[in-house]
Amino acid sequence: MQEKVEKFIVPIGPQHPALKEPGHFEFSVDGEEVTGATIRLGFVHRGIEKMTESRTWIQNLYMLERVCGICSHVHGIAYTLGVEKLAGVTVPPRAQAIRTIVLELERIQSHMLWLGVAAHEGGFDTLFMYSWRDRETVMDLFELISGNRVQHSVNLVGGVKYDITAEQKQKILDGVSYLEGRLQYYEKIITTDDTFLGRTRNVGKMTKEEATLLGAVGPTARASGVERDVRVESPYASYPDHPVNIVLDEGGDLTSRFIVRIRELFESIRVIREILTNLPESELTVRVPRRIPAGEVISRVEAPRGELFYYIKSAGGENPYRIKIRTPSLCNWGTVSSVAIGHKLADMPMLLVGIDPCFSCNDRLVTVRQETGSQTMYWEDLRKYGVEYYQ
Amino acid sequence: MSLTLPSLVSILVFPAGMFLILLGMVYEYVDRKLVARYQNRFGPRWFQPLADMFKLLAKEEIIPDGVNKALFIFLPILGVTAALTSALYTPMLGFAPAFSFRGDLILVVYMLSVLTICLGLAGANTVDRFSLVGATRTLTQLFSYEAPFMLTLLGPALAAGTLQISQINAYAQDTWWMILTQPIGFLVALIGLMGKLELPPFDAPEAETEIVSGALTEYSGRGLALFRIGKNVELVIGLTLISAFYLGGLANPLEFILKTLGLLLVIALLQSLFARLRIDQTVGLWWRIGAILALVQILILVVSRLFF
Numbered sequence: 001m002q003e004k005v006e007k008f009i010v011p012i013g014p015q016h017p018a019l020k021e022p023g024h025f026e027f028s029v030d031g032e033e034v035t036g037a038t039i040r041l042g043f044v045h046r047g048i049e050k051m052t053e054s055r056t057w058i059q060n061l062y063m064l065e066r067v068c069g070i071c072s073h074v075h076g077i078a079y080t081l082g083v084e085k086l087a088g089v090t091v092p093p094r095a096q097a098i099r100t101i102v103l104e105l106e107r108i109q110s111h112m113l114w115l116g117v118a119a120h121e122g123g124f125d126t127l128f129m130y131s132w133r134d135r136e137t138v139m140d141l142f143e144l145i146s147g148n149r150v151q152h153s154v155n156l157v158g159g160v161k162y163d164i165t166a167e168q169k170q171k172i173l174d175g176v177s178y179l180e181g182r183l184q185y186y187e188k189i190i191t192t193d194d195t196f197l198g199r200t201r202n203v204g205k206m207t208k209e210e211a212t213l214l215g216a217v218g219p220t221a222r223a224s225g226v227e228r229d230v231r232v233e234s235p236y237a238s239y240p241d242h243p244v245n246i247v248l249d250e251g252g253d254l255t256s257r258f259i260v261r262i263r264e265l266f267e268s269i270r271v272i273r274e275i276l277t278n279l280p281e282s283e284l285t286v287r288v289p290r291r292i293p294a295g296e297v298i299s300r301v302e303a304p305r306g307e308l309f310y311y312i313k314s315a316g317g318e319n320p321y322r323i324k325i326r327t328p329s330l331c332n333w334g335t336v337s338s339v340a341i342g343h344k345l346a347d348m349p350m351l352l353v354g355i356d357p358c359f360s361c362n363d364r365l366v367t368v369r370q371e372t373g374s375q376t377m378y379w380e381d382l383r384k385y386g387v388e389y390y391q
Numbered sequence: 392m393s394l395t396l397p398s399l400v401s402i403l404v405f406p407a408g409m410f411l412i413l414l415g416m417v418y419e420y421v422d423r424k425l426v427a428r429y430q431n432r433f434g435p436r437w438f439q440p441l442a443d444m445f446k447l448l449a450k451e452e453i454i455p456d457g458v459n460k461a462l463f464i465f466l467p468i469l470g471v472t473a474a475l476t477s478a479l480y481t482p483m484l485g486f487a488p489a490f491s492f493r494g495d496l497i498l499v500v501y502m503l504s505v506l507t508i509c510l511g512l513a514g515a516n517t518v519d520r521f522s523l524v525g526a527t528r529t530l531t532q533l534f535s536y537e538a539p540f541m542l543t544l545l546g547p548a549l550a551a552g553t554l555q556i557s558q559i560n561a562y563a564q565d566t567w568w569m570i571l572t573q574p575i576g577f578l579v580a581l582i583g584l585m586g587k588l589e590l591p592p593f594d595a596p597e598a599e600t601e602i603v604s605g606a607l608t609e610y611s612g613r614g615l616a617l618f619r620i621g622k623n624v625e626l627v628i629g630l631t632l633i634s635a636f637y638l639g640g641l642a643n644p645l646e647f648i649l650k651t652l653g654l655l656l657v658i659a660l661l662q663s664l665f666a667r668l669r670i671d672q673t674v675g676l677w678w679r680i681g682a683i684l685a686l687v688q689i690l691i692l693v694v695s696r697l698f699f
Contacts, residue, residue, distance in 0.1 A: 010520050010602075018600035029524075032670060121600045123591060123667020129430040195592055195665040198672055345524065346669040349600040 007036070010345060014043050018121060018349040021359035025352065029345050037340040037348075039333055044360045052323045057083055057292055060320060061157060067325060068361040069150060070113060073099075073106045074303040076155035079323075081236055082299030082312040083157050086292050092282040093238075095159040097275050100238035101172070102145065102154050104268040108179060109138040110304035111261045114356045115186060118258070121349040122199045127189065134182045141175045144168055159285030169276050176269045183265050190258045200254035204339045204351045207252055214334040218306020219264065220355045223249050223256035230302035242274050254354050261356075291318055303328055305356050329355065330362040401490075406483030407475040415623025416440040418655065422626070425659035440623075444616055452612030457518035466513045467610070467617035473505035474624040481631045482560045482640075485647040494554040500541055503628065506621045507533045507587065513618075514606025525605025528596040528670045532586060535677035536593075540583030542685035546576040547636040549692050556635070564640035576688040577637040579681050584629040585658060586673070588622060592665035593673055630654050 007028040014022035022043035028036040048067060052060045064079045065072040077099060084091060091099075112135040119127035139149045146152040146162050154160050164172070190196060206216070211224035221228045229246045231239050247263045249256040294316035301308050306328030315321040332355035340351055377385065404410055419440045427434025454463055480488050480495040488495075507529060514526025547569050548554050551562035563569060570577045586593040597605035607618060634650035635641045641650065668676065 017603055126430045126663045129432055133431055199666050344669055346601055
């Protein structure tokens with residue numbers, strides 16, 4: 001009999017219990033050991049960037065808040081900060097403060113969601129259930145502030161919609177105090193539980209150099225000791241007045257990513273307290289013209305997953321000329337495929353989730369410009385390509 | 392307590408057959424509910440396992456391409472049969488076993504392994520990647536927990552001086568609870584049972600976030616229902632054996648219910664306490680710690696027999 005040597009490939013996705021959103025990963029394995037990994041994205045490409053071009057500046061805010069379901073507010077912030085800069089208006093300080101409070105609450109919400117998902121991937125369902133139960137506290141706070149749990153829609157171009165009353169302020173303070181206690185407990189678990197450490201310690205280890213080389217952002221980079229945090233590098237909203245301390249860990253493995261994300265939340269809670277106790281008095285909105293003056297702007301903010309990048313160009317009309325979004329998940333994918341090799345198949349789900357991927361956010365067309373053979377595609381060609389691709 | 396039944400009744404109704412299948416569902420419910428409560432969830436309603444079973448039995452059974460059809464259908468039946476057969480030799484509900492002969496302990500241990508082997512073969516029978524990885528893991532795990540688990544059942548047998556389950560049960564009722572005299576054995580046996588049933592944290596063979604459903608990925612409908620019945624039956628028998636051996640024997644139905652449910656309470660707690668072990672960690676745990684502990688227990692027993 002002729003022996004056929006072929007790679008044994010374990011496909012994960014687009015539909016797989018480990019993935020909450022569609023993505024496709026192929027791991028070639030030798031027994032349990034992974035020898036190669038490829039990633040294919042783009043299953044949930046929605047054409048949002050193109051859609052922004054046919055909507056007004058106001059309408060776009062609502063659409064861009066829907067780029068991500070977990071961090072909707074931060075997309076709104078990146079967009080409004082950019083547009084406000086183009087329009088040359090300054091948002092009143094109270095609005096800035098409220099924006100920042102919601103930003104940090106959102107970080108708490110997002111990281112606790114991630115903690116649960118990551119624990120579930122590691123088969124630690126109890127932690128999953130507990131962290132999601134406690135996350136309800138933040139969701140209730142969102143409901144208190146804006147009336148919505150997920151799509152808070154706090155932003156306006158030129159301010160915020162909702163004020164924080166004295167009564168709400170007390171409730172937020174109580175809520176974050178409760179969460180602080182719970183988070184201290186979770187920090188204890190992830191740093192002391194033996195079975196959990198067995199699954200995370202020295203898994204997906206990435207040195208500072210590798211993280212820099214692969215362009216990691218956010219907590220993934222900070223867990224490898226890379227000092228990269230937009231809130232610190234170029235503070236926006238209320239961060240210039242209430243600076244955050246960067247949270248770093250030198251480990252570079254999954255344990256460090258857990259630690260960094262949880263310690264970051266203590267910092268978030270501190271900032272929330274600081275801003276709430278010094279809440280400035282002012283108007284909530286400022287008038288922004290319907291037509292934004294021509295120009296282009298780059299807006300960077302720190303999303304829960306890392307640096308969120310917006311490029312906004314206006315031609316002076318009611319609609320933007322072009323909006324380009326780059327979400328942090330896209331920057332972090334490279335780290336997964338390169339550190340996966342040599343690990344066990346069982347580590348893959350945790351490794352994937354370790355960067356806190358958000359598939360729908362990052363699915364948009366990316367062309368890597370190569371030295372040769374690069375091509376320019378116009379909208380018509382692109383449409384044709386898309387139609388043919390899916391036939 | 393003894394109860395003599397016609398052979399056909401004991402095979403089809405009690406202790407094997409319908410009774411055990413229903414009891415298995417009750418225990419599955421208790422287990423799921425307990426784990427859910429430990430995890431701060433509500434958990435299933437009392438008839439959920441029964442409803443699941445009816446649903447699965449009523450559903451179409453899809454036989455995928457690339458499998459040996461006869462084997463695909465036959466393996467679940469063999470697995471359940473083996474599990475049910477072993478029930479005939481155990482003191483179910485505290486009554487004397489329906490059948491008994493010298494050395495039936497070995498038969499029961501063997502019969503309980505048949506289900507796992509069927510599970511592994513069923514996974515290896517398909518061409519599905521997840522099933523194949525799951526099958527490899529199932530069989531790897533079988534080889535790791537089986538030896539320590541058997542050794543821990545041997546401990547009470549050595550103490551009683553017989554390999555007949557009914558006699559060990561009777562011996563256990565007369566002496567100190569063997570959980571006190573052989574604590575290491577009890578611990579290894581309990582954890583061994585969890586490994587055998589692929590309960591968390593030993594659920595690497597069916598880790599849903601990695602390999603969907605492991606060896607059973609391609610099974611649907613009747614085959615899946617049978618394998619699940621087999622697992623439930625194995626849970627009941629495992630609990631029966633451990634409580635008969637280590638918890639002072641099973642003399643009547645009340646004792647049976649109290650002792651097995653007490654064990655289940657502990658097993659459910661252990662299930663919710665830990666993160667899933669990787670298969671290499673599982674093997675390491677069993678051979679580096681489990682097997683050695685079980686051997687130490689046996690050694691202590693043998694030595695104490697020689698000198699006292």
